[in-house]
Amino acid sequence: MTTGQARFETGIESSAAILPGPPPHWSFSSLREIRTCPRRYALSRASYPDLWEGPGYPHVPALATIFGHVVHDSLETIVKAVVAAGCESIQSPEAVTVLRELGGYTRVIERAAERRLAGLHGNPRLNDDLRQSIQRNLRGRIADARVQVQAYISSAVITPGGKPPREGRSSGAPSPGGRSPLLPGSHAEVTLTASRLRLRGRVDLMRITESGAHIVDYKTGSESPSHVEQLRLYALLWTLDAGANPDRRPVASLTAAYPGRDTAIPVPGEPELDDIEKQAATSIEEADAELAAGEPRAIPSSQNCSNCDVRHLCDAYWSSVAPDPFDLPDQAKFDCQGMIGVRNGQRIWSFHPEGVTRREILIHAPTGLELPTGRRVRVLGLRLNADPETRTTVALMNSATEVFQLA
Numbered sequence: 001m002t003t004g005q006a007r008f009e010t011g012i013e014s015s016a017a018i019l020p021g022p023p024p025h026w027s028f029s030s031l032r033e034i035r036t037c038p039r040r041y042a043l044s045r046a047s048y049p050d051l052w053e054g055p056g057y058p059h060v061p062a063l064a065t066i067f068g069h070v071v072h073d074s075l076e077t078i079v080k081a082v083v084a085a086g087c088e089s090i091q092s093p094e095a096v097t098v099l100r101e102l103g104g105y106t107r108v109i110e111r112a113a114e115r116r117l118a119g120l121h122g123n124p125r126l127n128d129d130l131r132q133s134i135q136r137n138l139r140g141r142i143a144d145a146r147v148q149v150q151a152y153i154s155s156a157v158i159t160p161g162g163k164p165p166r167e168g169r170s171s172g173a174p175s176p177g178g179r180s181p182l183l184p185g186s187h188a189e190v191t192l193t194a195s196r197l198r199l200r201g202r203v204d205l206m207r208i209t210e211s212g213a214h215i216v217d218y219k220t221g222s223e224s225p226s227h228v229e230q231l232r233l234y235a236l237l238w239t240l241d242a243g244a245n246p247d248r249r250p251v252a253s254l255t256a257a258y259p260g261r262d263t264a265i266p267v268p269g270e271p272e273l274d275d276i277e278k279q280a281a282t283s284i285e286e287a288d289a290e291l292a293a294g295e296p297r298a299i300p301s302s303q304n305c306s307n308c309d310v311r312h313l314c315d316a317y318w319s320s321v322a323p324d325p326f327d328l329p330d331q332a333k334f335d336c337q338g339m340i341g342v343r344n345g346q347r348i349w350s351f352h353p354e355g356v357t358r359r360e361i362l363i364h365a366p367t368g369l370e371l372p373t374g375r376r377v378r379v380l381g382l383r384l385n386a387d388p389e390t391r392t393t394v395a396l397m398n399s400a401t402e403v404f405q406l407a
């Protein structure tokens with residue numbers, strides 16, 4: 001902990017958070033996250049020296065998220081290699097050779113999946129069962145990923161001439177800031193920076209032509225207004241990045257690329273770019289102020305909190321959003337705070353939810369898991385399972401259920 005870093009007591013054992021300060025640069029996604037809930041932003045990026053040495057709070061990855069990353073990583077590998085080889089187009093014989101040298105689509109995707117799976121090692125929130133289930137399911141979706149990657153690649157427009165932009169290495173004359181201008185041709189994974197705003201973005205594919213910059217971002221989810229907002233911000237970054245774009249070439253097109261289909265987004269003109277810049281400056285000022293405020297502000301709501309990865313660390317969630325289990329329908333998934341009671345069988349414990357008098361739940365735990373009798377806990381991911389024979393409320397745990405002891 002360095003001077004100025006605030007400590008936040010989460011209430012969970014071994015999980016005091018050392019809060020982050022303002023980042024050197026904001027991005028579209030980090031601004032969006034802090035706007036949604038400053039506390040989620042801060043707790044996700046805080047350090048937890050009593051828990052682990054990794055960055056931020058350990059994240060429990062959803063299969064869909066890892067799958068999206070694998071598709072994106074594979075696209076990045078292929079597009080970078082095709083661009084670096086100076087291929088005339090993605091359909092050219094040279095591009096086919098590049099793909100063959102990479103081992104083909106399936107091999108590229110398998111390697112991306114293995115890298116993502118390797119990144120799960122050392123995560124204290126993943127038990128062996130969950131890790132194996134993610135591995136099995138991800139490997140079972142390689143063919144789906146191949147279909148998606150091929151669909152993106154088939155519509156990618158690549159032109160030769162561009163060289164990968166690197167700090168301090170020139171494909172054109174370096175700008176005074178040491179960054180190289182982007183030359184005509186295609187460029188994969190370009191970082192654009194607006195220094196005066198402290199704003200940065202990474203564009204998947206850029207093609208520089210005489211008419212200006214064609215900006216493409218690959219999207220693995222369904223269409224969303226936020227994709228439009230993001231690409232318009234990239235247009236601003238290209239306009240303001242004096243290193244990559246010293247001649248202030250205009251933006252020629254903005255494309256959100258979905259599997260097998262592209263969506264063209266209208267290019268903002270000068271007055272609109274001015275507005276986008278003002279909005280970005282205001283968002284950054286507000287975001288910095290949120291982080292300077294000491295205790296990060298919580299914005300609890302079922303929409304914000306239901307998929308929040310740090311909700312067990314957030315008292316605002318437990319006091320205002322976590323449901324009363326006795327109000328839920330059978331088979332509902334829920335989180336619950338309370339006291340673990342006595343053991344009632346080989347894998348069954350009584351559980352006393354807080355705020356509910358004289359009623360208890362029976363928790364069925366998976367084989368090999370011991371629940372801490374007499375301790376207050378927060379449990380994420382229980383499932384109600386009504387027993388028609390008795391009037392007892394039963395909740396099932398599975399390999400994804402997590403139990404956190406309150407300090």
Ligand code: SF4
Nearest residue numbers: 037040305308314317
């Ligand atoms: S649980 Fe809700 S209020 Fe708390 S940090 Fe997460 S999103 Fe924010």
